[in-house]
Amino acid sequence: MVVRNLGNTVTRDVAIAGGGVIGLAAAWKLGLGGRSVVVCDPDPGRGAAWVAAGMLAPANEAFFGEELLAHLLLAGAARWPRFAAELEDSIGSPIGFEPSGTVVVACDPSDRAALDRLLEFRQSVGAESARLNASECRRRIPALSPAISGGAEVPGDHQVDNRLLVSGLLRACRDAGVEFIAERVVAVELDRGGSATGLRTEAGTTIAAGAVLCAMGWRTGGLGGVPPAVWPEVRPVKGHILRLRGPEPIIPRTIRGLVRGRACYLVPRRDRSLVVGATVEEMGDDVRVQAGAVHTLLDDARALVPGIDELELSECSVGLRPGTPDNGPYVGWTEVPRLAVAAGHYRNGILLAPITAEALGALLDDRPVPGELAPFGASPRSAADRHVGTGR
Ligand SMILES: Cc1cc2nc3c(=O)[nH]c(=O)nc-3n(C[C@H](O)[C@H](O)[C@H](O)COP(=O)(O)OP(=O)(O)OC[C@H]3O[C@@H](n4cnc5c(N)ncnc54)[C@H](O)[C@@H]3O)c2cc1C
Structure with a gap:
């Protein structure tokens, strides 16, 4: 009403x-x-x-110096299965809650070293992960680039279809x-x-x-x-994010990667779209989609999953995160x-x-x-x- x-x-x-x-x-x-x-x-x-990606990622969002926030993220994630079930029950249709975990990968050896340090910190705050070598990563996600240097299974980081x-x-x-x-x-x-x-x-x-x-x-x-x-x-913190689409899902679940020091993620949806994100930019309330940001996101995503070249680029958007x-x-x-x-x-x-x-x-x-x-x-x-x- x-x-x-x-x-x-x-x-x-x-x-x-x-x-x-x-x-x-x-x-x-x-x-x-x-x-x-x-x-x-x-x-x-x-x-x-x-605009967002809909990741429910307490482990991958835990960073050095933010222990209290990391504990809050873990507590937030623990509420999700019940919240999703209640909402789906109430509306009688799915919201795309996928408790399928995340594979995190590193592109080159220095990304691998940085990821290892992060994983150690994340384990210290209670965010579970298990190291994988490169072939173990590719066994889980066959579309991954042969060039990746390793990664980890992060079983507690899930996703929901934000829309x-x-x-x-x-x-x-x-x-x-x-x-x-x-x-x-x-x-x-x-x-x-x-x-x-x-x-x-x-x-x-x-x-x-x-x-x-x-x-x-x-x-x-x-x-x-x-x-x-x-x-x-x-304050507003600008984020470019892309949506790609293909005839078949290119990856079975969420991948987060470090590509030459930059973070990148690929989130597959049930409707066969693929969300690729995201930049983090201090640009005030600027909501222009900029060519350089789109280029960087595609470049990093291709370094992780080269097969995205075949997909249709169906949406380029910008959102403003509420930063503190x-x-x-x-x-x-x-x-x-x-x-x-x-x-x-x-x-x-x-x-x-x-x-x-x-x-x-x-x-x-x-x-x-x-x-x-x-x-x-x-x-x-x-x-x-x-x-x-x-x-x-
Ligand atoms: C690129 C990108 C990727 C992201 N990925 C993730 C992710 O994977 N996982 C995750 O958890 N979070 C993610 N986020 C962050 C998440 O989207 C935000 O933290 C979240 O949307 C904040 O929710 P909110 O309701 O505070 O603000 P918003 O979702 O921005 O909603 C604010 C609302 O306030 C309304 N409003 C504004 N001014 C007024 C006014 N004067 N009067 C009345 N209404 C007003 C707006 O119309 C809007 O509807 C992402 C964000 C971006 C930009």
């Missing part, structure tokens, strides 16, 4: 600004829990999550009674005591609510009505009473959507959030205290 602006004030339990994967997952779970929820977004489901996921969440939200207003939010409304009482849209709709959640991806923080210092620091100073998200109440934030999930918003939704349910019930999310509260000042990021 779409609530239109007829000059009336709409009152709900929770008003959510932003219907990306985070806002939708939260809205669905809160709606299922019996709360009245309204999501305000001019184009729900079409943010970074639409089926956000479409499924939209349907499940509607079935759970969540309402949508297709308008851009411009401000948080406060009462005289300074507590959040709702949202105001560009078109002048006021949504009164018992609690307000801002989940606008990299744009979180741009709203009026509250002092700018309330918002945590979130320490690469970890902000999830929790802000200094403004009844105003919560769930943003800054950077490269792992799909992986972390279920645990974030769970945490928001807990916050609204005045229960503690899952322990692994506790260091990632919404206060902008807490970032420096929790851990030092790599700036990756």
